[in-house]
Amino acid sequence: MLHLTLRQLKVFESVARHLSYSRAADELHLTQPAVSMQIKQLEDNIGLPLLEQLGKRTHLTEAGRELYQYSRSIAQQLSDMEVALDELKGMERGKLNISVVTTANYFAPHLLAKFCQRYQGVTVSLNVSNREAVLKQLADNLIDLAIMGQPPENLDIDSESFMENPLVVVAPPDHPLCKERFIPVKRLAKEIFLVRESGSGTRSAMERFFAAHKVAINKGMETDTTEAIKQAVQAGMGLGIMSLHTVELELETSRLKILNVQGFPIVRYWYVVNRKNKRLSSVANAFREFLLTEAEKLMLESKK
Amino acid sequence: MLHLTLRQLKVFESVARHLSYSRAADELHLTQPAVSMQIKQLEDNIGLPLLEQLGKRTHLTEAGRELYQYSRSIAQQLSDMEVALDELKGMERGKLNISVVTTANYFAPHLLAKFCQRYQGVTVSLNVSNREAVLKQLADNLIDLAIMGQPPENLDIDSESFMENPLVVVAPPDHPLCKERFIPVKRLAKEIFLVRESGSGTRSAMERFFAAHKVAINKGMETDTTEAIKQAVQAGMGLGIMSLHTVELELETSRLKILNVQGFPIVRYWYVVNRKNKRLSSVANAFREFLLTEAEKLMLESKK
């Protein structure tokens, strides 16, 4: 079993390049005997002479020439490796693995775009799933970070809110309530609500709200995408409750209106979530900081 | 400056492959803390976490995945290198650099062929030059071995004879002396001799011989190849003195005859020569031994 040292290879490489022990010693800031010893050890390890002294000149043996090729190649690899790791250390390179819940898909790409713009060279893998799937990915350590509206209670999880997530009641523009203000919550009992599937964060927030106000509402169609609800509301099938962030386009183009109901918007928060104790890559860490410090501001700006 | 150890890489490779410190410890016949420490040192050297513990499972970080690629590649190279050097150690591979003087070209290829046949995988570089050029190549350490009829006096040179080198007098088959036996040396004074250039080993051996017998001979054409002399002798321009080994074909086909002169053949020797202190490669060493032990026998066999 060959027990060589990187040090030995390195010293050998220098000697082979200079064809001189003394020059190599100079280059490596060593004394000449130190170099002699390293070479001797290397030769002993390998069991072949690598260099030969003929007269004043030092020559490589055939084995030496062979080893020289390998040692240069290995040195190159180590150097490449160092560069690669240095890049990872900084922000020049790196991959951000992130999952977001369906609703967050309306703003997360925008934030990611900003982030990537700032840190060229960072690549992003964005996965959009429902809350349950995102939690599983967290548990399986498949992602660095997640964005969701309702972090799990799990002790194994770190979460921090970074942006408000106002839930609003949306209606088609021709809905009678659109003209009213300070609509009492009880008034909504007469309406039909199109809702997300149970298990959805939005759905449970909604239910908690109405339960707190002791109002029973009528549920119409139940679906697992916010998009479907928006379409249905536009078609006059009922009202919807959803994150303000998901309907900005429809508001701008007056396809939907927000009802001015008392107690609304329900203020929830967006959370950035990761497994506790997870050693975040520098990229993941940077994105987390980015969310905490700049996301809210950026979203406000983009509304203008 | 990255100061990693091959040991660290090796241990890391094992951990990364098993995704378990304990399994790696088993594989390497170490205790688990020993593995932990190697990994820790590696991480400290690099400045990045390579592995992360989440719950019960051990995962690679991005940096870990990157390093894993490199460490496998480096391990592969080291393994290749070991194979290559082992081959050199044995006779499975290797290169023999040899130069022979012009005259030796009549038998050296035959011996080299035998040698190569025995050691498949050995490659040979054969150079044929005059004595002076061969000596220069020795001095410049461009060759492992040389074959010549007259080794230099130089103290820096090791030489050993391995085969007789009989010099004979050749004549065209129709020459009157062909029928005579025990021709006295003095009789040759009446003939014309075609000779090699001065400086040639054959030439000087010849001159020493005639000087010793106090016979002055007539020199005809002087040339620097034995081949030219053979042609000229066949053409009836005179007699020649040359190594028996160079005229075997012509004798067999009766294009030339050997004269039965008293004192002939002059017995010289072929020498295998190398720089003193040169560390011969295993191949070169093997060929040297081959010459010393088997060359003479093989040449006799080939004559039959």
Next chain:
DNA sequence: ATATGATATAAGCATAACCTTATTATACAT
């Protein structure tokens, strides 16, 4: 709660690695 499986940490020890200075050996140039 408790046990289990996995890794981290601590303390200690033998020895191997690595380098130094001083000296010797060798070949070459003057």
Next chain:
DNA sequence: ATGTATAATAAGGTTATGCTTATATCATAT
């Protein structure tokens, strides 16, 4: 012959490497 350049060898000392055993920690399965 003498001096110079180069590498080998010897002796000695500090450091760091690489283990081990024992113990702590932590998450999870029971």
